[in-house]
Amino acid sequence: MTGTANLKPTESELEILQILWEKGDCTVRDVHEVLEKNKDAGYTTTLKLMQIMHEKGLVARDTSAKTHIYSALINQQKTQQHLVNKMIDNVFNGSAARMVIQALGNHKASKDEIDSIKKYLDELSNQ
Incomplete structure (x- = not known):
């Protein structure tokens, strides 16, 4: 797990983390549907952000199924x-x-x- 001292999630990344903390494991589509309710966000933008978050160690990605499942790697309270x-x-x-x-x-x-x-x-x- 990533240490919070090194975390620098952007505002958009924090929005995604809030969804993952609230809902638990989600697909990109799940996250995108929630984001779309409050702002004009393209699916590919959501996908790219979540891929970047995976590279940064903010989220985990389960690729065992056709649809990838993402989960928060960082603790909400500590963040x-x-x-x-x-x-x-x-x-x-x-x-x-x-x-x-x-x-x-x-x-x-x-x-x-x-x-x-x-x-x-x-x-x-x-x-």
């Missing part, structure tokens, strides 16, 4: 942690608080999300 840490360091000068404030100021959080954040903060302050 998210790596990208968030990178963003905190590079965009928010090391301040997690500034990132959280920016995120909450730019996106409407649901009551459940706010309750979850409050619960997490309470647990942190009780440690």
Whole structure:
């Protein structure tokens, strides 16, 4: 498995990884159908991206059947942690608080999300 320190998935690769993390093993067609719902993506573009992702070690490809099956090789949580840490360091000068404030100021959080954040903060302050 590839170490997260070396990962540099592009935005398009992250979209594909999100689909694989959510659905599990998929064909290119499966991934393409999900991508097509939100953006104008050609099948051959999706295929090429997934081939590149295989070369980079982001996904595995099972070629034992006529239709190739792809699966994510990298862990969703570790990838998210790596990208968030990178963003905190590079965009928010090391301040997690500034990132959280920016995120909450730019996106409407649901009551459940706010309750979850409050619960997490309470647990942190009780440690």
